[in-house]
Each structure stands twice: as C-alpha cells, then as structure tokens.
Amino acid sequence: MAVNETASATENMPTSRRRRRRRRWLIALAVVVVVVVWGVIVGVMTLSAYHHDRKGLAVLEEVKANLSPGTLTSAASIHLLDQAQAEFSSAQSELSSPLFAPIAVVPVIGRQYRAVKALSSAAGTVSAVGSSFVSQVQGLLDQPHGAGPERVASLRRLGVLSLSAEHQLAQVNTGPSQQLVGPLASKYNEFVTQLYDARLRLTKSAAVSAVVANILQGPQTYLVLAANNAEMRAGSGTFLEAGTASTADGSLTLGGLQPSGNTTLPAGVVEATGQLEHNWGWLNPGLDLRNLGTTPQFDVSAPLAARIWTASTGQQIDGVLALDVVGLRQMLVASGPVVANGQVVDAANVEQFLFHDQYVGVTDNSTGADERVDALGSLASAVLRQLQSQNSDLRSLANALSSAVTGRHLMVWSKNPVAESAWTVSGVAGTLAPRSVDVSLINIAGNKLDQFVPIDVAVSHRTQGSGTAVTMTIKVSNQTPPGEPQYVAGPFLGSPLAYGDYGGALAVNVPGSATHISMSGLGPLAVRGGEGPTWVLAAPVSLDPGTAVTGVVRFTEPGVHGTMEVVPSARVPPEQWRAGGRTFEDTAPTTIAW
Numbered sequence: 001m002a003v004n005e006t007a008s009a010t011e012n013m014p015t016s017r018r019r020r021r022r023r024r025w026l027i028a029l030a031v032v033v034v035v036v037v038w039g040v041i042v043g044v045m046t047l048s049a050y051h052h053d054r055k056g057l058a059v060l061e062e063v064k065a066n067l068s069p070g071t072l073t074s075a076a077s078i079h080l081l082d083q084a085q086a087e088f089s090s091a092q093s094e095l096s097s098p099l100f101a102p103i104a105v106v107p108v109i110g111r112q113y114r115a116v117k118a119l120s121s122a123a124g125t126v127s128a129v130g131s132s133f134v135s136q137v138q139g140l141l142d143q144p145h146g147a148g149p150e151r152v153a154s155l156r157r158l159g160v161l162s163l164s165a166e167h168q169l170a171q172v173n174t175g176p177s178q179q180l181v182g183p184l185a186s187k188y189n190e191f192v193t194q195l196y197d198a199r200l201r202l203t204k205s206a207a208v209s210a211v212v213a214n215i216l217q218g219p220q221t222y223l224v225l226a227a228n229n230a231e232m233r234a235g236s237g238t239f240l241e242a243g244t245a246s247t248a249d250g251s252l253t254l255g256g257l258q259p260s261g262n263t264t265l266p267a268g269v270v271e272a273t274g275q276l277e278h279n280w281g282w283l284n285p286g287l288d289l290r291n292l293g294t295t296p297q298f299d300v301s302a303p304l305a306a307r308i309w310t311a312s313t314g315q316q317i318d319g320v321l322a323l324d325v326v327g328l329r330q331m332l333v334a335s336g337p338v339v340a341n342g343q344v345v346d347a348a349n350v351e352q353f354l355f356h357d358q359y360v361g362v363t364d365n366s367t368g369a370d371e372r373v374d375a376l377g378s379l380a381s382a383v384l385r386q387l388q389s390q391n392s393d394l395r396s397l398a399n400a401l402s403s404a405v406t407g408r409h410l411m412v413w414s415k416n417p418v419a420e421s422a423w424t425v426s427g428v429a430g431t432l433a434p435r436s437v438d439v440s441l442i443n444i445a446g447n448k449l450d451q452f453v454p455i456d457v458a459v460s461h462r463t464q465g466s467g468t469a470v471t472m473t474i475k476v477s478n479q480t481p482p483g484e485p486q487y488v489a490g491p492f493l494g495s496p497l498a499y500g501d502y503g504g505a506l507a508v509n510v511p512g513s514a515t516h517i518s519m520s521g522l523g524p525l526a527v528r529g530g531e532g533p534t535w536v537l538a539a540p541v542s543l544d545p546g547t548a549v550t551g552v553v554r555f556t557e558p559g560v561h562g563t564m565e566v567v568p569s570a571r572v573p574p575e576q577w578r579a580g581g582r583t584f585e586d587t588a589p590t591t592i593a594w
Helices: 004-013 015-063 073-096 098-104 107-144 147-172 182-215 273-281 296-313 324-336 350-355 370-389 395-408 416-428
Strands: 220-232 235-249 251-254 319-326 338-340 343-345 411-412 435-444 455-464 467-477 502-511 513-521 527-531 532-545 548-560 564-568 578-580 584-585 590-593
Touching: 015 411, 107 147, 147 182, 182 235, 182 324, 182 416, 220 273, 220 296, 220 324, 220 350, 220 435, 235 319, 251 370, 273 527, 296 319, 296 411, 319 324, 324 350, 324 370, 324 395, 343 350, 395 411, 395 527, 395 590, 411 416, 411 435, 435 455, 435 532, 467 502, 467 532, 502 527, 502 548, 513 532, 532 548
Parallel strands: 220 319, 435 564, 455 578
Antiparallel strands: 220 235, 235 251, 319 411, 338 343, 435 502, 455 467, 467 548, 502 532, 513 548, 527 532, 564 590, 578 584
16 A cells, blocks of 8 residues: 555656656766775775885885995996886875875875875985985996095095985975874884984995095004904904004005014003903003903004004004904905915905914914014005005995994094094994993913804893893804914913913903893803993803803893894804894894894
C-alpha cells in the first residue's frame, strides 16, 4: 500500500520538480566523481613524488657513504649530486601542482603536506649547492698547481668556496618542524641534522684552508716528530727522530731529522705539570722526547715537546707535527716511490723496511744505529721533496692526508690559538673528548715488538638500576717469532728482558661521566686519575713470547642509553674491537652505542 502511494506521488510530482531533483542528483554525482578523480590524481602524484624523493635520498646516501676527498671531488660524485637534484626537482614539480591547494589549507594534513614539500625543496637545494661546490673544487684541483705562492692562493680559494657553500646552505628553508606525524618528524630531524653536519664540514674546511695557507705563507718553524709504530705509546708511536720544518712563500722545507735522544735534558730543566705529572711523572716525560706520548692527548704532549726542543737547542718553534710510519706510507701512495740512501722505497715496502729491514745487522751498541736514523730522515725528506717538486695528484694527496689524520698517523699542534682551534675541529689535533674511550699498550722496554703484539677488545653492557654497567675485556698477546734482529727483539745490554720479552703498561681511557671504575687481571694499578675530559687507568704488562694476558675494565655510565667513541690507537696491526654485535678495527673513530 505504502509503495503504491509513493509511486503514485512520484508520478503526480510536477515535471519541473522531477528535473530539479535529477539535476541535484547529477551534480552530487559529478562532485563525487570529481573528488574521486582528484583524489586518484593527487594520490598518484603523491606516490610519484614519494618515489622521486626516495631515489634522491638514496643517491645522497651513496654520496655520503663516499666522503673521502678523492671520491667527493670526482666526476662521479658530481653526476650523483646532479641526479639527486633532478629527482628532488621532479618531486617538487609534482607537489607544487595546484591540485594540492585544497590539502594545503587543511589544519593538520596541510602542515604535513607543507613539511614534505619544504623538505623535498630543501633536499634539492642541498644537492644543487653540493654539485656546484664539488664542481668548483674539481676545477680548482685541475688547474696547474705549482709550488710556492700558487699553493697558498689555491688554499685561500678553497676557503672562499667552502664559506660560500656554507652560506647558501644556511639559507635553506626546512619548513615546519612542529606537530609532524612520527615518521615525518623522524625524517625531518634526520635531514636537519645532516644539513647541520654538512655546514659544519664546510666551516671546518674553510678554517683549515685558511690556517694551512697562513702556515705555508710563513715564515714559521714547526718541530717534526717521527714516530715508529713498532715501539708504541698512547695513540702514537714513540717519537724516535726529531727535526724542524720551515715554511716561506708557500714552500715547506724539512731539515735533517736526528735521534730524539740528542735532546735529553738534565732533571728539572723542563718539568711536566698537572695531570701529566700526576699520572705519568714516574716515566719522566720532561727529560726526553722519547718519554712523551704516555697520554693520547697530543695537545698535551706537543707543547711539552716544544719546551724540550727549545731548552735543548735554543730554537723557538711555532708548532709541532707528528708523523708515523703508516702516515708516511699513505704519503708514498700520493708521491710514488722515492730513493733514500740507495734504497727504493714505496707504499708497498715502507712498513717492512722501517719496522724490520733497517734493523737487520744493527745491535744496541753498533754504529749501524746512526745509519738507520739517517735512512729514516732521508726517506721523510725525499717524500716531501717529491710531493712539492712534481704536479702531484692532489686528490690522492688529499686522500692520503685524510686517512693519516683519521687514524692518528698525522697530528698537529700550534701555539697560535686560532690555528690550534682549526686543528681541533678538523680532527688533526689528537685531542680527547668527554665520550672518548681508548686502549693503549705503552712500550717501556725500548724494543720494537709492538708489531707482534695484537690487542683484542670486547665490549659488553647491561642495565644496572638507572645506569649502564660497561665491561671491556682486553686481551694482549705476544706473538714474536724467532730470528728477529736484536734491535727489534733484544736482548739489550743491561736489560733484564730476554729475547722477545715485552714490557709495558696497558692504559685505558674511559668517558669522563663514568663512575665505579676498576681494572683487574693485570696486577696493581700504576696509574689512576683524570686525563683531560676522561679517566685513565693503567697497569703493568709483562709477556714472554707465545703468552697472553687479559685485563678487564669495568665502569658505570649514567642512563640506560648512551654512546662512547673509540679513539684510534695508531697500532700496527690495528686493535680488533667487538661491540654491539659487530667487529671493527680501530683505524678510525668509531661510535659504540647502548
């Protein structure tokens, strides 16, 4: 009955009314269709922009993973940066369509859209700035680069380019940062952090370029310490040879190196002070350059070395530079083979030559020791002369310097506060940080056995109340083979050590925030105290050939989450570390997190 009445009412409805009703229905349907089509198109464009952004980010990650000077300034890196910029530009084109206008004004969704659009645009700008910067640096490197004033001018130009790129990055708009959804907020924070890191790198580059240019412009005099990794100290080899390098008009001249023992002073002429005296005074660091390096803080050892040198020679110096055998090997990669005292030495054989071959036939009381020093000094001078006299591959040289600095094989200190600040920010100053952790085996026997004494470090942690208990298990092994030269393995006249015996101290630096610090397994502590921003513990180690010893260091860190950074030891072979399910060598600063 009701159905029939409805049907009858519809039939009796005026035609105009029925038309209006149909029109409203058609309009509503059209609106729905338009909204659906708009939604589909916007969805497709959003998905397309998302894929472009992902491709661009993947390319930037590839560039970031190859940040060495040589690869960063290669044509391939420029191509990758251009590729990333093209991807971000495509994403920006999609997101800038007028079709997104309705979304932009929606309070919550609109903020997310504006943030994505801004980040995409910012990433494109960063890629474009990076490509332009690398292209300009590449052009600078490809120009004729003679010695002297041209080298200074190139360094100053590099500083200008770095500051210009940093200024451009400082203007990048990263968009809204508040009230973003979780994944987007995470990406935003990651991007802003990486942008800050890029700006910091450029600032460091500008500062270091200016300082190096000023030093080369001269005139300045630097004390050069040649360190041998076969006889180790903390974070460096023993400073067995020393001499001076002078700079003027863009050129660097290295004088002949001499045995560090020539600088031995009477007690009381130069004295260590502060923490160095408190911790390591028993090794008399103020008497002899060979007694330095007991602390991994080169910014502490270097000023004392300068005082010792001046007291011994009367010569005033402007700074101190330390270079070890590994650093010299890396320089030889850039310079190519050199000839020193009739010996052809290259990157492939320099370690064998300086760690072993130069000692064959040399005893602790023979005249051959003087010949060995002459060979080492001649080798260092030959490498420097070759690097300055030829049109060297500057990318190879930059890579060599970068690797040497990263592994603490090249360290520099300056008495000029501005220069020292530049060395510090660039990582070449050999400083410690509050979160530093360092394991050093300090050779106090005078032999050259560290090349046969590997170190393995295992780090574990567990939550303990509101903090974290950290355990470092350190194994030291003496693997000295038979038949080594006496100057390498002993025994020495008047020494109680037999052939291959290792005598030293195991020193461990832990973060300055650590509490309840202890060391066990090695006997009574010889050192316990503050060392710069860290704490240090040390205990004696005595190892016959074929034996090993294990020391255990425990400490507590505040909070259940944290990090610490491993300081490279500069040992050969490198220390082997295990932490957090991964294994690594301490050839570069490495972060351990919990």
